[in-house]
Amino acid sequence: xxxxxxxxxxxxxxxxxxxxxxxxxxxxxxxxxxxxxxxxxxxxxxxxxxxxxxxxxxxxxxxxxxxxxxxxxxxxxxxxxxxxxxxxxxxxxxxxxxxxxxxxxxxxxxxxxxxxxxxxxxxxxxxxxxxxxxxxxxxxxxxxxxxxxxxxxxxxxxxxxxxxxxxxxxxxxxxxxxxxxxxxxxxxxxxxxxxxxxxxxxxxxxxxxxxxxxxxxxxxxxxxxxxxxxxxxxxxxxxxxxxxxxxxxxxxxxxxxxxxxxxxxxxxxxxxxxxxx
Amino acid sequence: xxxxxxxxxxxxxxxxxxxxxxxxxxxxxxxxxxxxxxxxxxxxxxxxxxxxxxxxxxxxxxxxxxxxxxxxxxxxxxxxxxxxxxxxxxxxxxxxxxxxxxxxxxxxxxxxxxxxxxxxxxxxxxxxxxxxxxxxxxxxxxxxxxxxxxxxx
Ligand SMILES: Cc1cc2nc3c(=O)[nH]c(=O)nc-3n(C[C@H](O)[C@H](O)[C@H](O)COP(=O)(O)OP(=O)(O)OC[C@H]3O[C@@H](n4cnc5c(N)ncnc54)[C@H](O)[C@@H]3O)c2cc1C
Ligand code: FES
Numbered sequence: 335x336x337x338x339x340x341x342x343x344x345x346x347x348x349x350x351x352x353x354x355x356x357x358x359x360x361x362x363x364x365x366x367x368x369x370x371x372x373x374x375x376x377x378x379x380x381x382x383x384x385x386x387x388x389x390x391x392x393x394x395x396x397x398x399x400x401x402x403x404x405x406x407x408x409x410x411x412x413x414x415x416x417x418x419x420x421x422x423x424x425x426x427x428x429x430x431x432x433x434x435x436x437x438x439x440x441x442x443x444x445x446x447x448x449x450x451x452x453x454x455x456x457x458x459x460x461x462x463x464x465x466x467x468x469x470x471x472x473x474x475x476x477x478x479x480x481x482x483x484x485x486x487x488x489x490x491x492x493x494x495x496x497x498x499x500x501x502x503x504x505x506x507x508x509x510x511x512x513x514x515x516x517x518x519x520x521x522x523x524x525x526x527x528x529x530x531x532x533x534x535x536x537x538x539x540x541x542x543x544x545x546x547x548x549x550x551x552x553x554x555x556x557x558x559x560x561x562x563x564x565x566x567x568x569x570x571x572x573x574x575x576x577x578x579x580x581x582x583x584x585x586x587x588x589x590x591x592x593x594x595x596x597x598x599x600x601x602x603x604x605x606x607x608x609x610x611x
Numbered sequence: 612x613x614x615x616x617x618x619x620x621x622x623x624x625x626x627x628x629x630x631x632x633x634x635x636x637x638x639x640x641x642x643x644x645x646x647x648x649x650x651x652x653x654x655x656x657x658x659x660x661x662x663x664x665x666x667x668x669x670x671x672x673x674x675x676x677x678x679x680x681x682x683x684x685x686x687x688x689x690x691x692x693x694x695x696x697x698x699x700x701x702x703x704x705x706x707x708x709x710x711x712x713x714x715x716x717x718x719x720x721x722x723x724x725x726x727x728x729x730x731x732x733x734x735x736x737x738x739x740x741x742x743x744x745x746x747x748x749x750x751x752x753x754x755x756x757x758x759x760x761x762x763x764x
Contacts (some may be wrong), residue, residue, distance in 0.1 A: 339647040453760030483760040510755045517710060520670065521684040522754040529687055541657065544759045 341577050344383045345370060347404065355407060355489045359454060360419055361395065364404040364429065365417025366417055371401040375436030376461035377477040377596040381576050382406065382418065383428030390414040391573045391591070393458035394432060398470050404429065407457035414447060422501050427498050433576045434524060435596045436461040438566060442538040448530065448560070450479045450551050452523050452543020458491050458595075459542050463497075469504055477504040477530045481547075483586075485509050485516045499589025506530055523547060524554045534559030541567045542598075549606050565599040615640045618716060622663055624691055624740055630697075639722035645709035649691070658695035658703045659720045665686055667713025672706045684751070685710065694741050698718025734748045 338348055351363035366372075383389040396405030396548045410419040421427070421515050439462050445464055451459050478497065482488050488507070498505045506526045508519035519526065523543070537560050548567045556562055571583040571590040583590035585605050594602070616637040619625045625633060628726045645651060651662065660671075668687045673684070683705065684691045695703050697720065718761060727734030 369655075445696050458630065481760070487760065502675075508685075509762070510758070516682075517689070519668075519685045520682045522751050524754065525684070525751050528689065546757065547754070550754060 336430070341430055341433070342575075344381070344389075344430050345576040346426050347429045348426045349401065351368075352421070352423060353461050354489050355491075356593040358411075358419075359487075359489060360407045360513055361374055361405055361407045362418065363423075366412040372404050372432065373401045374398055374461075375460055376465050376556070378432040378434050378459075379576075380406070380429050380431035380433070381573070382414075383430070384414055384417045384421075385428065387417045388414045389417075389428075389430075389574075391433075391576060393568075395457040395460045398461045399465065401463060407454070407460070407491065411455045428555060430576065433591060435592075435594055436523055437568075438463060438538065439465050439542050443469075445473065445564075446475040446477075446532040446537040447473050448477050448479065448532055448537050448539040448555070450523060450527075450539060450541045451554075452481050452513055452547040452551075453483065453487065454489070454569070455541075455543035455568075456480055456546075460490065462540055467500075469501065475504070475532055476502065476538065477506070477532055479506050479530060481508045481509075481510070481543075483509065484511050485513060485518075486559065493498065504530060518583070521541075522550075526551050527551070527554050527558060538564045538566070540566045545569070545606055561592040563598055566596055567602070567606065568595045569597060569598055570595065604606060615642070615716065618665070619663075623689065623753045624663060624744075626702035628736065631731075635726050636718065636723065638673045639701065639719040639726070640716050641719075643715050645713045645715070647709055647711055649709050650714075651707040651709065652703045653706045653714075654703055656703050658693065658701045658730060659692065661696050661720060662715040662717055664690050664692060665714045665716065667709060667711040667715075669713055670710050672708065674706060680706070683755075684748070691741075691744050694745055696724070697741055699701065699739070717742050 340452040347363055347364040347366050347486055350365045353361045355361055361445045373396050377391045379391045380391050381389050392406045392408055395407040408415050410416045451460050451465055466476055497503055506529055508521055508526050512520045539555050539560055542553050551566050569590050573591050574580040574582040578592040616633050620633055657715055666688050668685050670682045671684045672682050674680050
């Protein structure tokens with residue numbers, strides 16, 4: 335029966351490592367005691383189950399070319415995610431997945447790539463960037479635009495330093511509010527678009543962040559000449575089953591859990607700004 | 612003057628400007644350089660210039676006695692800084708200082724205002740471009756005020 339398919343039954347994974355990224359965000363490194371490998375596509379998510387508390391959808395933030403461990407970068411906002419933050423090395427959680435659609439990294443070969451992240455949105459985009467960097471010669475210009483609230487909210491700091499040092503990747507970072515020590519850009523992420531150099535008609539843009547940010551970024555990109563069908567965004571909606579059964583994430587004929595979370599912009603433009611049903 | 616005209620013509624801000632208008636504008640333009648920490652202008656001073664940034668980075672700031680200087684935005688290569696020269700009472704609303712060695716083309720606002728009064732086509736064109744930049748800044752400021760990346764507590 336469908337309900338007993340593996341996608342409904344959590345597998346046990348143990349926490350091998352926990353890295354605090356910022357005040358409220360952390361990365362969990364999960365491994366399967368049964369040495370299960372998880373192969374996934376950049377942009378897909380897993381359902382993480384804390385026993386007795388609940389289950390939450392969380393994107394995979396690890397490298398799709400390395401499948402021995404699962405990485406999730408999580409912001410503690412509510413019941414389940416706050417509980418996950420208290421967990422220790424060796425603790426066990428339930429994991430279902432991977433679920434959903436993915437960033438069009440293979441389809442974008444030969445194009446300029448623009449990765450635009452806002453806040454925690456860098457986590458679901460990190461696998462796309464790592465994949466593209468693993469096959470760097472297949473792409474033209476690759477640019478990361480990343481905006482956060484303050485410099486203290488920047489994720490993957492040491493990795494960003496390595497990315498910045500690469501000659502084959504342009505990295506632009508901005509913060510909404512600066513401190514005295516911050517010497518970089520100040521202003522929202524949309525202000526970075528005019529600073530970056532890319533060929534709009536040959537660009538694929540992958541955007542992840544708060545919906546309002548994705549909305550403004552996509553308008554700005556279209557104004558610069560990026561084709562609307564080459565703009566991809568990742569949507570967040572409340573989820574329960576993650577396989578298109580329960581209807582929690584449904585809008586008309588679209589299920590965010592299985593048709594998304596990554597969508598070509600024209601397909602979901604009408605959902606932007608809609609409240610959860 | 613000829614090289615200034617070429618630089619202006621290549622700048623997106625002056626895209627599609629007629630040669631005769633570029634001539635008029637170049638007559639009000641000069642090359643300027645600001646060392647790090649040097650102020651381009653300060654709040655309350657007369658606003659008689661605007662800048663096309665060619666390289667480097669400028670911080671637009673406000674000063675509050677309680678919090679010191681707060682950077683609101685940074686402006687870099689290819690961007691335009693300043694519109695107070697176009698709107699009475701022609702006073703700067705913010706401070707702006709170079710964070711890095713910054714090279715720019717300074718346009719004399721007083722000189723341009725006179726030319727705009729005389730040639731309304733030029734005036735309208737310039738006004739449209741400046742209005743566009745103002746709209747962009749307004750949207751960006753709104754997003755900043757929305758605190759859109761903040762976690763809900
Ligand atoms: C496909 C998909 C991928 C996701 N990937 C990630 C990821 O990689 N990392 C990550 O941290 N989160 C991610 N999320 C969001 C994550 O699922 C939610 O933050 C989580 O479900 C909240 O559950 P909770 O039980 O901790 O909070 P709840 O107890 O359900 O909510 C508590 C409070 O937090 C608020 N809240 C819920 N979600 C968010 C949010 N995202 N931002 C701010 N406030 C929120 C609620 O409005 C409520 O007020 C993803 C969501 C989806 C649908
Ligand atoms: S979460 Fe159940 S249908 Fe999408």
